[in-house]
Amino acid sequence: MKDIPKRFPEYSIMHKTILNQIKKLEKEDGSFEVQNKIKMYTLELKNIEDMFPENFFEKEN
Template sequence: MVELPEKFPEYSIMYRTISNQIKSLQKQKENVQDTTEIDSKIIKYQEELNRIKKMFPDNFFEN
């Protein structure tokens, strides 16, 4: 049996929310000349996603 983090539902929701936020920022990036601020936000969100992913079994969020 696969062991999930104690606060599994919250982390799962956070993962989806952050993923959606990254997608939104990437779309915004297309319409902006200076993307520095957006890029830094994307990097921060991606780091948080990676942190959450490490708590779960491999490929858990790949669907």
């Protein structure tokens, strides 16, 4: 099991902020530019999740 990163509070806030930004972008028109932003945010979200123990962040539907 992985340990929680030293900068846990910062990463936790970043995770929530990025997740909210993805939700906001998904409500937009779906242009190529918006899709690229969503893809970029999703990759960053995965990087943050990989730093934490498995199932640390609850998956929202």
